[in-house]
Amino acid sequence: MARESTCRFAILGMLCREPMNGYGLRSAIERSVGHFWQESYGNLYPTLDRMAEERLVELDPEEPSQGGRVRKVYRVTTAGRAALAEWLRRPTLPHVERNELLLKLFFGAQVGSEDSLAHVERSRAEAEGLLATLRLIDEDVRQSRRNDPELAYQHLSIRAGLLGLEAHLRWCDEAHEALQRLTGSTKKRGSR
Template identity: 80%
Template sequence: MARENTCQFAILGMLCREPMSGYGLRQAIERTVGHFWQESYGNLYPTLERMEGEGLVALDREEHSPGGRVRKVYRVTAEGRRVLAQWLCRPVVPHVERNELLLKLFFGARVGPEASLAHVERSRAEAEALLAALRPIDEDVRRSREGDPELPYLHLSIRAGLLGLEAHLRWCDEAREALQRLAHMKDSKTKEERYER
C-alpha cells in the first residue's frame, strides 16, 4: 500500500490558523513544526494545487509583491477542515527510524573508536545548539499564547523536543565515556604489542 502524502495535513493545519501563500506556509512550517516535521518544499506547491482541485483549500486573495510577482493566498475550506479532523483522529502510522549515527556506531568496530567518538561529539554539539534554540521558543510560546486554547497542544510538542534532546545529550555523554575507554584500551594494547616485539 502506498504511503499517504502527509504534506497536505501539515498544510491544512497551518491554513486552519490563518490564510497563507505557499511561501508563507513554507516559513510557518520552518518556524513551528519544522523542528520535528520535515517537508519537501518542492512538494508544497504541487500539493497546494492538487488540494485546491479537490476543494480542500480555496484561493482567498492574490497579493502583489513590490517586485511585481503575484502571490496566491489560500484558505482552508469546510471540506479541508473535515479531512484534517478525520486524519487527526486516525491512529498514528508507525514511524520507522532511520538514524545514520546509530547505524555507523553499530558497525563502528570496523574502524575503531576514534571515528565513532567524532560522530558522537558532532551529534552532541548539534543537540546542544538545537536545545539552546528551542528553550527560548518554548518560553516565548508560553508567554505570548497564555490563555490560548492551542497552548497545551503546542507545549506538548515542544516538550517532546526538549526532553528528547536532553535524553540525547545524556546518551552522548555515556557513549563518549564508553568510546574513550575503548580508545584507551586500544592504545594500551598497541603499546603492549610494541614492547613484545
C-alpha cells in the first residue's frame, strides 16, 4: 500500500475554519502553514475532486458559479470532520527529510571549498529571509485570530520554525568557519 495522501488532511483542516475554493486553499495554506507545509495546484484540484467523490467535502450551494466564471467553493462534511479527527490522533510515521544542501556539502571535496562556502552563504541568506517571513506569519496569525483558543496551537509551529532557523544560522556560521580554515590550509599546501 502506498502512503496516504496527507494533502487530504491539510484541506480538511483548512476547510474546518471556513469554506473555500481551490485557489483560496492554496493561499490560506501558504499564509498560515507555509513555513512547514505547501500544496501545489496540481495536487489540490485532483485531491478535492476525489474528496468530493468520497463525501469528505461538498460544494457549497450558497456560492453558485456566477456568470461565465467557474467557482467551486467547498465545505467539509460530517464525515470529513471525523476523518480529520482520526488523522489528528494517529501518530506520524517517522520520515527522513531530504536535504540537498547537506548532500552537496557531503560530496563537496570533489569540487573544492570555494563552492561549498558559496552554498553555505546562500543558505544563510535564505534562512534570514525565511526568518523575516516567519515573523510576518506570526503577526498575521496573532492579528487575524486574536481571541481564538486555537492561537496557542498555531504558535507551536511558529516557535518550531524560529528555533530551527536560529539553529540553522548558528550551523551556517560554524560551517563557514570550518570551510574557511580548510581553504587556508589547502592554499598553504600549494593547491588552488
